[in-house]
Amino acid sequence: MPDMTVENSAADRLESALTGRIDRPAMDTIAHLAHQVPLPELTRLVHTSTPLQSAVLFRILDKDEALAVFENLPPGYQAELIQNLREPEVAHIVEGLDPDDRAELFGELPANVARQLMSGLDAEEREMTTAVLGYPKAAIGRYMSPEVLSLHEDWTAAEAMEVVRARIDGPETVYLLPVVGYGRVLLGVVSLRNLIAADAEDLVADLVRESISTQALTNREVASRLFLSHRLIAMPVVDKEDRLVGILTMDDVLDIVDEEDAEDIARSSGSEPLDRSYLSSTIFRLVKSRIVWLLVLALSAILTVQVLEVYEDRLDQVVILALFIPLLTGTGGNTGNQAATTVTRALAVGEVRIRDLGRVIWRELRVGAMLGAVLGLLGFVVAGLVYGWAIGLVIGLTLLSVCIMAATVGGLMPIIAKRIGADPAVFSNPFISTFCDATGLIIYFTIATTVLGLS
Structure with missing residues (x-):
């Protein structure tokens, strides 16, 4: 059994050598250390290093190691690495890939680079790669292997x-x-x-x-x-x-x-997925993956501010109502996100289909009612003991209503997204949170106005 401590130490030293000055002595050190590091660790280092560092390390590997490492890299990073390597190295790598992996790589490369690499393949490999490239990027034919033994x-x-x-x-x-x-x-x-x-x-x-x-x-x-x-x-x-x-x-x-x-996962949290590892991504790339969704959510959050502005006079009459706003909006957002995540997952694995919309709504409505009853009873007792039973009743009824609304909407939105051809994950957490915040506040102030006799 290999000594894992030695391997990890070699990997750490190799990583330090890559981040230092790259000269002839450094290249000799990198080559020596690379032979002591197992293949999975080499793949990790190539993936998480800068493009220049990755190219340096990649050139040191022998042909079989280089191909094994390359096959385990994401297509987007493969394309970047290809453009930092010399032509003979690129030709060997491309020839060693399976047609489906080769097609996925070509889809990430500039058209002129892909054409040049395609022309270097033999007729049979070129024909199989072209056949795979003929399918749309989202179709499974793009990822199948045409080399099938029948x-x-x-x-x-x-x-x-x-x-x-x-x-x-x-x-x-x-x-x-x-x-x-x-x-x-x-x-x-x-x-x-x-x-x-x-x-x-x-x-x-x-x-x-x-x-x-x-x-x-x-x-x-x-x-x-x-x-x-x-x-x-x-x-x-x-x-x-x-x-x-x-x-x-x-x-x-x-x-x-x-x-x-x-x-x-990335879109449900309001960002775009990275096409390479976090550590090797530039700051600009990280900002770009997040800024669009933050702008969208910031604009949609204006709706919540407008709702508060409409009910500002109610808050002036009963200031204590403002204390419970974070509790109620947070509960609504969390309830909706739970339902959306559950239904999105069920859609992905085929447990739920678009025609099941009515059944999903009915199930989530009952789930929301049960959750709301438990939380509402707790809110009624705690708020009632501290701030009076009228306030407790407002909080209890609001928690019940918000949970029913949020669970139903959370279960509904992913199916609607699927129906119109959008990604259910996009419709889930960020948008549901904003929707439930605004709608929850309307429910809250409507119940408060009725129970407390506000005008």
Whole structure:
């Protein structure tokens, strides 16, 4: 077992060497230390360092290490790194990528750079890469591997095994083998285990079982969630005529889901996802990822200020009401965000569909009522004992009403977003908080006006 203390120490020294002055002695030190650092740590250093430092470290790695590190970098960072490397290094890296990974990289590069790299590929690799690039960026066909080992239904098990042995180094996976008929129409799949266990004269058609597949134009997140929900190791990809065009593997699915989840988390907190690591992102890039949403939220928060202005005379009559505004707006925002997060997640994994809108509203209305009853009772007792039972009643009724409203709206907005083709995460936390703040204040002052007899 390797000594983790030694590895970590080497990684720390390598990181220090990269951040210092890069001269010939420093290059020798970097090269020496790089050979002592494991591949995952090298990938982290390349990803989190500045473009210049990453290029220096990358050039020191041998070809196999460089390709392994490059494949584990996000496409946006791959594109930046490519533009900081010499042409011979770039050619080797691009040739070593799978067609789907190559297509994703080309999508991030300037058009002239992508064309130049494409022209350096051999005819077969260029054809497969072009086929993947032909699909929209959000389609799963952009992320499938066109290098798929398929079996024909008329083959015997012995003939199929002979083909597998001859082509085992080419495809991305051979553990699940699609079976096709004439015209490459997908008939099903055969696992490698079942093929090995079959008698030599058994027909592939007798071994085939029904497969879960996806069309190449299906949204990448939808296809990936389907893949994970059925716990697949690979999934055939077909065109509109059910002809086999590629295969989707677990590593591609995990990359897509990680990227989508990172995007949802960032947008639910009011920012845009970073296309590279936090430490290697410039200050300008960090500001750019946050400023737009802050401006949007600042403008929408003006609505809350206007509501307070409308009810300013009520606050003058009963100043104590101002003390509870943070409690009520905070409770409404948190309740709405909880509901939105739950429904957004349910939409992502296919547990909820657009047609379930009525059921979701009814469920969240009841959830909000139960939460509001508990919080309202507590608010009524505490506020009543301290500030009088009339104030306690206002607080209790407001908490009940705000929780019902916020939970219902929080469950509703992600489905509306899905229906109009927007990202449900965009409609969740930031906008729900602002909406619930303004609406909660209207509810609060309306109840206060009625219960306390204000005018």
